[in-house]
Amino acid sequence: MLLDFKTHEESIAMAISFMEGNEAIARAAVEAGCRFFAGYPITPATTIYQYMLKLLPPRGGVCLQGEDEIASIGFCLGASMAGMKAMTATSGPGISLYSEQISFAVGSEIPLVIVDVQRLGPSTGSATKGADGDIQFLRWGNSGGLPVIVLCPVDVRDCFVLTVLAFNLAEQFRCPVFIAANKEIAMTRESIDLEDLPLPEPVDRRYSPAGQLFMPFHVAADRQVPDFLPLGADRIVRQTSSTHGEDGYITLDGEHIRKSQERLKEKLAASVPAFTYYAADRVDDPRILVVVYGVTARSAKVAVRRLREQGEQVALLVLKTLWPVPEALIRYHLAGVKKVVVVEMNMGQYVREIERLAGAQKVTFFGQMNGELISPEQIAAAVMS
Amino acid sequence: MTSLLNRERPSAFCPGCCHDKAVHALDKALQVMALPGNRVAIVSDIGCSGLFDTFFHTHALHGLHGRALTYATGLKMARPDLTVIAVMGDGGLGIGGAHVLSACRRNVDITLLVLNNFNYGMTGGQCSITTPESAQTASGFLNQLEMPMDICKVAEAAGAPYVARAMAHHKDLPDGMEKAMTYNGFAVLDIWGLCPGRYLKRNQLTLQQLEKEMAKQHQPGGIIPRNERPEYAGRYFQLAKDQKTAPAMRSVEVRFDTSFSGRREILLLGAAGQRINTAGELLCLAAITAGLHATQKNDYPITVLRGHSISEVVLSSAPIDYTGLQAPGAVLALSPEGVNRREKVFASLDSAALVIKTKGLGIPATAAKVVEVDFKGRAIQRADWALAGLAVLARMGLIITADMLTAAIECRFDRNPRERALAVAAGMAQAM
Numbered sequence: 001m002l003l004d005f006k007t008h009e010e011s012i013a014m015a016i017s018f019m020e021g022n023e024a025i026a027r028a029a030v031e032a033g034c035r036f037f038a039g040y041p042i043t044p045a046t047t048i049y050q051y052m053l054k055l056l057p058p059r060g061g062v063c064l065q066g067e068d069e070i071a072s073i074g075f076c077l078g079a080s081m082a083g084m085k086a087m088t089a090t091s092g093p094g095i096s097l098y099s100e101q102i103s104f105a106v107g108s109e110i111p112l113v114i115v116d117v118q119r120l121g122p123s124t125g126s127a128t129k130g131a132d133g134d135i136q137f138l139r140w141g142n143s144g145g146l147p148v149i150v151l152c153p154v155d156v157r158d159c160f161v162l163t164v165l166a167f168n169l170a171e172q173f174r175c176p177v178f179i180a181a182n183k184e185i186a187m188t189r190e191s192i193d194l195e196d197l198p199l200p201e202p203v204d205r206r207y208s209p210a211g212q213l214f215m216p217f218h219v220a221a222d223r224q225v226p227d228f229l230p231l232g233a234d235r236i237v238r239q240t241s242s243t244h245g246e247d248g249y250i251t252l253d254g255e256h257i258r259k260s261q262e263r264l265k266e267k268l269a270a271s272v273p274a275f276t277y278y279a280a281d282r283v284d285d286p287r288i289l290v291v292v293y294g295v296t297a298r299s300a301k302v303a304v305r306r307l308r309e310q311g312e313q314v315a316l317l318v319l320k321t322l323w324p325v326p327e328a329l330i331r332y333h334l335a336g337v338k339k340v341v342v343v344e345m346n347m348g349q350y351v352r353e354i355e356r357l358a359g360a361q362k363v364t365f366f367g368q369m370n371g372e373l374i375s376p377e378q379i380a381a382a383v384m385s
Numbered sequence: 386m387t388s389l390l391n392r393e394r395p396s397a398f399c400p401g402c403c404h405d406k407a408v409h410a411l412d413k414a415l416q417v418m419a420l421p422g423n424r425v426a427i428v429s430d431i432g433c434s435g436l437f438d439t440f441f442h443t444h445a446l447h448g449l450h451g452r453a454l455t456y457a458t459g460l461k462m463a464r465p466d467l468t469v470i471a472v473m474g475d476g477g478l479g480i481g482g483a484h485v486l487s488a489c490r491r492n493v494d495i496t497l498l499v500l501n502n503f504n505y506g507m508t509g510g511q512c513s514i515t516t517p518e519s520a521q522t523a524s525g526f527l528n529q530l531e532m533p534m535d536i537c538k539v540a541e542a543a544g545a546p547y548v549a550r551a552m553a554h555h556k557d558l559p560d561g562m563e564k565a566m567t568y569n570g571f572a573v574l575d576i577w578g579l580c581p582g583r584y585l586k587r588n589q590l591t592l593q594q595l596e597k598e599m600a601k602q603h604q605p606g607g608i609i610p611r612n613e614r615p616e617y618a619g620r621y622f623q624l625a626k627d628q629k630t631a632p633a634m635r636s637v638e639v640r641f642d643t644s645f646s647g648r649r650e651i652l653l654l655g656a657a658g659q660r661i662n663t664a665g666e667l668l669c670l671a672a673i674t675a676g677l678h679a680t681q682k683n684d685y686p687i688t689v690l691r692g693h694s695i696s697e698v699v700l701s702s703a704p705i706d707y708t709g710l711q712a713p714g715a716v717l718a719l720s721p722e723g724v725n726r727r728e729k730v731f732a733s734l735d736s737a738a739l740v741i742k743t744k745g746l747g748i749p750a751t752a753a754k755v756v757e758v759d760f761k762g763r764a765i766q767r768a769d770w771a772l773a774g775l776a777v778l779a780r781m782g783l784i785i786t787a788d789m790l791t792a793a794i795e796c797r798f799d800r801n802p803r804e805r806a807l808a809v810a811a812g813m814a815q816a817m
Contacts, residue, residue, distance in 0.1 A: 014638065014639050015636040015637065015638055015639070016636060016637050016639060016673045017634050017635060017636045017637070018635075018637065018666070018669055018670060018673060018679065018681075019634065027634060036459070036462075036463060038459065043687075051631075054628075054631040055631045057624075057625035057626075057628045058625065058626070058628045058629065058630045058631060060622075060625070060626070062462045062463065062621070062625075064458075064459075064462065066455070066487075067483050067484065067486070067487035068483055070452065070455065070483075070484075071452075071454075071455045071458070071483070071484055071487065073455075074448070074452050074454075074455020074456050074458070074459065074484075075455055075456075075458050075459035075462070076459060077448070077455075077456055077459060078428075078446065078455065078456035078457060078458060078459025078460035078461075078462075078463065079459035079460065079462060079463040080459075081446060081456070081459075081460065082459070082460050082463035082464045083463070084463045086459075100449045100452075101448075101449065101452070101455075104448055104449060127687070128684070128687075184682075184708070187682070187683075188680055188681065188682045188708055189666065189669065189679075189680065189681040189682075190679070190680045190681075190705070190708075191669065191672075191673050191677075191678050191679045191680075194634060194636065230464075231426050231444045231446060231460055231464070231467070232423075232426065232444060232460075232464040232466070232467045233423065233444075234423050235423070236422055236423055236442060236443065236444055237444050237445075238438075238444070238445045238447075239445065239446045239447065240445070240446075240447040240448075241447060241448045241449055242447060248445070249394070249439060250439075295708075298705075298706040298707050298708065299706065299707045299709075301706045302706045302707050372709070373707070373708065373709045375707065375709060375711070376706075376707055
């Protein structure tokens with residue numbers, strides 16, 4: 001699905017809003033049907049919690065402040081298992097604390113949206129400086145190493161659209177879905193035309209049809225995801241973080257375990273084409289392909305425009321689905337180019353995936369971790385070096 | 386009522402294990418309460434106590450070590466009608482200590498059954514936070530160095546309105562469990578028992594000795610009157626329904642012709658208390674009234690009442706991609722804190738750029754045109770200098786017009802603050 005930049009001509013509107021990415025995420029969550037939020041204050045994610053605290057209680061929803069990040073995400077898991085659409089938001093240090101609970105959501109198929117408003121690390125790092133330093137961490141920060149979905153917004157508009165999509169994917173695939181935001185989007189206010197937002201229709205998890213015996217992890221032959229019933233349903237529901245059989249009890253059956261693990265991997269890996277979100281700016285016979293994501297895409301767009309004015313055949317690919325890697329999309333854009341330039345607000349993370357797919361094609365990397373945006377000039381120089 | 390024990394999965398604890406007594410006691414208590422299995426959720430975590438939920442035909446949520454109360458809290462808030470029972474061992478109590486304390490002071494209607502057998506049974510009998518200093522454990526001498534924690538004293542101190550202790554082998558355990566579960570609030574029941582598989586392998590301890598030991602301890606009697614208060618979920622929903630509905634997303638009407646073409650960058654350099662953030666927002670809203678695109682980034686220290694306050698604004702007739710400042714066309718310099726923070730920018734300004742600075746403020750050498758304004762001399766309060774600076778910009782016919790600024794103020798403020806801001810802007814425009 002192409003989530004492209006609007007051109008100037010298309011963007012003339014009569015009523016414009018002005019908001020930061022965090023507000024867009026909170027408002028979109030409510031639009032998507034989120035009725036439960038729990039979080040622990042942390043810059044630069046705090047304002048998501050503050051907005052949810054204003055938005056949810058008057059609607060009969062629940063917004064809680066946990067005693068720490070582990071509790072906050074734990075509350076969300078409990079609420080999600082009771083059938084509520086739930087979201088939590090934090091930054092890198094909080095993702096570290098979420099880790100064990102993320103593994104629970106992955107392995108036990110608990111729908112949840114997790115916002116990581118990235119800040120400069122390592123560790124407590126710089127609370128008010130932006131970075132994209134958690135990109136591999138989000139993918140691999142769970143025990144067991146099964147895939148997760150990570151969506152990455154470029155601007156406030158994406159914060160809206162991708163948040164709704166994140167809820168839909170969490171519901172559809174029963175899994176945690178990350179929004180890899182960045183302080184530079186989350187806390188930057190921006191004008192946005194809300195009348196021109198292509199918000200998707202909310203999707204709900206599939207409930208077990210009435211009148212059937214309920215096996216909490218039974219997956220029909222033609223499906224990839226078990227039907228859901230909430231804890232508290234008339235039929236008894238079991239949920240467990242342990243390796244389980246269809247009945248939700250611990251199993252030692254190696255063959256069943258193997259199949260389950262493969263299904264948990266394949267339900268996401270095989271479906272990536274259905275949720276490959278991106279923006280692309282192609283040229284005929286591109287010589288160079290610039291691959292970016294997040295706020296850096298905005299600088300790359302300027303850089304590519306300038307390079308083209310200088311006669312360079314440069315194409316741009318902006319990834320908005322980072323995990324699982326949208327391999328088909330990337331391969332398509334890699335085809336025929338002489339050089340690939342990957343630019344990231346870190347010391348080189350997603351470039352590993354591009355190198356893997358590029359094979360013999362030359363891949364160069366430019367990255368920076370100093371709390372500052374990478375400028376169009378830096379990208380142009382990196383492309384031409 | 387019928388038993389809620391899972392007929393297909395009988396209790397499988399070690400022979401003589403106190404947890405087995407707790408399983409049967411809970412079944413009896415639930416029978417007395419006449420609860421069907423689908424109205425009950427047992428939330429457990431790791432350790433031998435984590436097997437607990439599997440022996441019941443109720444809803445079950447089994448999760449990570451020490452986190453049972455986190456899931457139970459979310460579940461109970463989402464489904465206040467369910468009877469939610471959290472089961473933790475003394476191990477979970479230790480690793481999940483923060484959750485135990487918070488659950489006590491939060492007072493959600495959850496019953497916490499502590500299956501306290503003074504050691505980590507599942508991993509080989511290591512010491513836990515309740516292990517006596519004199520005990521022999523798989524932790525070698527380490528438990529001699531730490532005092533055991535009395536969970537009842539801690540729960541009382543942390544605000545739990547119901548705290549009681551019981552022996553796993555006693556016939557009054559079902560009654561104790563029922564009392565804890567029927568209490569409308571967070572209830573802690575500390576259940577002492579013997580671990581034949583691990584603890585008794587290294588320590589001589591009989592039921593009689595354990596009872597004597599318990600008799601020596603502090604004896605909480607259930608309801609703790611000084612901690613009694615309304616239950617959290619009930620109170621939450623009561624307060625929540627009285628909260629003001631959040632304002633809808635504010636939108637700005639585009640009503641003026643675009644005041645310029647291209648990109649303009651404006652840097653507001655001030656200090657805490659000068660409403661720099663608000664002025665930056667007003668500048669953006671003013672631009673939006675003329676169909677321009679706008680971005681705003683703020684920079685201030687964590688001590689919000691002291692130090693610099695900076696706002697970076699980009700306005701453009703085309704959508705804004707890069708949000709960083711490259712060549713500010715205007716700088717509002719209002720305090721040394723802000724100027725010092727961005728002193729390098731002044732040398733980078735060219736002769737087409739404009740600096741509006743407050744009278745007497747020193748700024749680094751610059752090629753930009755510098756306009757000095759005596760805000761103080763004009764009796765403008767320090768908190769309004771940034772807004773007044775915008776009025777100066779408008780008066781000079783740069784970037785925004787006076788009408789755009791007025792429209793922004795009307796959009797941003799209501800009633801008194803609106804009148805006040807309009808007066809500041811109008812006063813400044815006339816004075817120029």
